[in-house]
Amino acid sequence: LQSKKFYLKSLELRKVLKDTIGSAKILGNLAGLYQRQQKLDTAMIYSIKAMKILENKGFKNNATLIKSNIASMYMDLKAYDKALTYLKDILEYQTQTKDYFFKANTLSNIGNAYLLKFDTLQAIKHYELAIDYSNKSENNQTKSVAFSNLGNIFSAKNNSKKAINYFNQSLKIRKELNSDYDLASIKMSLGMEYLRTGDVKKAKDKFLECLFYFEDKEIKDKLIPLYSSLSVVYAYENNVSKVRFYSDKYSNLNSIYTSENQIKKISEIETKYETEKKEKEIAQQKEQLLEN
Numbered sequence: 001l002q003s004k005k006f007y008l009k010s011l012e013l014r015k016v017l018k019d020t021i022g023s024a025k026i027l028g029n030l031a032g033l034y035q036r037q038q039k040l041d042t043a044m045i046y047s048i049k050a051m052k053i054l055e056n057k058g059f060k061n062n063a064t065l066i067k068s069n070i071a072s073m074y075m076d077l078k079a080y081d082k083a084l085t086y087l088k089d090i091l092e093y094q095t096q097t098k099d100y101f102f103k104a105n106t107l108s109n110i111g112n113a114y115l116l117k118f119d120t121l122q123a124i125k126h127y128e129l130a131i132d133y134s135n136k137s138e139n140n141q142t143k144s145v146a147f148s149n150l151g152n153i154f155s156a157k158n159n160s161k162k163a164i165n166y167f168n169q170s171l172k173i174r175k176e177l178n179s180d181y182d183l184a185s186i187k188m189s190l191g192m193e194y195l196r197t198g199d200v201k202k203a204k205d206k207f208l209e210c211l212f213y214f215e216d217k218e219i220k221d222k223l224i225p226l227y228s229s230l231s232v233v234y235a236y237e238n239n240v241s242k243v244r245f246y247s248d249k250y251s252n253l254n255s256i257y258t259s260e261n262q263i264k265k266i267s268e269i270e271t272k273y274e275t276e277k278k279e280k281e282i283a284q285q286k287e288q289l290l291e292n
Contacts, residue, residue: 003169004030004033006257007029007033009025009029010022010026011023011026011027011030014026020053020057021053021054021057021059023053024049024050024053024054024057024059024062024089025050025286027046027049027050027053028046028047028050028066029067030043030046030055031043031044031046031050034046035069035073040076040077041205043073044070044074047066047070047073048070050066051066051067051070051079053064054066055280056175057247060093061147064090064093064094066190066269067086067089067090068086068087068090068106070086071083071086071087071090071109071243071252072088072213075109075112075116075223075239076234078116079112080114080116080117083113084114086289087106087109087110087273090106091103091106091107091110094106100136100137100139101131101133101137101138101139103137103267104131104133104134104136104139104142104143105128105130105135105139105142106148107126107129107130107133108126108130108142108145108146109145110126111123111124111125111126111127111130111149114126115149115153115208120153120157123149123153123242124150124153124193125147125180127146127149127150128146128150130142130143130146131143131146131147133233134146137242140176140177141177142212143173144170144173144174144182145165145170147166147173148166148167148170148185148186150162150166151163151164151166151167151186151193152189153187154166155192155193157190158172158175158196160193160196160197163189163193163202163206164190164193164194164197165189167186167189167193170186171183171186174186180213181213181217183210183213183221184209184210184213184214184222185210185222186208187207187209187210187220188206188210188214188225188226190206191203191204191206191207191210191229192225193264194206195229200233200237201237203229203233204230204233207226207229207230207233209224210222211226211230214226218223219281220253220256220257221257221262223249223253224250224253224254224257225241227246227247227249227253228246229248230242230245230246231243231250234246256262
């Protein structure tokens, strides 16, 4: 609240001084403040104001950074067509400036938007382009993500051969990036595909390689399908004790996870109710002050 008051006072001062660039900076700060509070509509208003000022003043690079943030907010709001409009505008600017590193990021984000629109053909096209520009700019992080996303698409299409190929390419890069979570996740994805194709030994190897990390970090949404898959693996091996062990682990953790999610949803509803109640009380107090 204090930060908001400070920014609004500073904004008024910048207007008096006719400091438009300073105003754009403060508008950006206000946008960030509201975005952190998940008040995306208000954050969007301040972001667009800041963007227009910077564009009019010729600060295209700064305006592009804000456009990227606006596109991200539209993605959060599930307004994918609006997100694509901003992302394609950013892409055009990055093409003009030959900024291949960030162009790869934008192409990957465009792929994400199309995937969420269930347009897998456009998603595949843009992920492949992201890989091309990642190669030109040594953007290995984006390249590994694009390979992983392509793997997920072909996994959903039940094309395990292509999925495994893409996951392995992602795995090779992620080993170099030293990202433990991403590395464990891609190993788990590979394990799932190997299990689907009946290559139980490879599936088991990959599952056991990522098991310790997920247990150590207590990542429940990964452990639940992992325990379930391991019980299937050991069923293939006729290892009854291991099947029972991982089946019990799956059942217990799934029950805990479901309960935690239910509690979280109830808490979110209660918080929303209390917030709306307070906002209504403040509005009523303002009305009373105005009447007096």
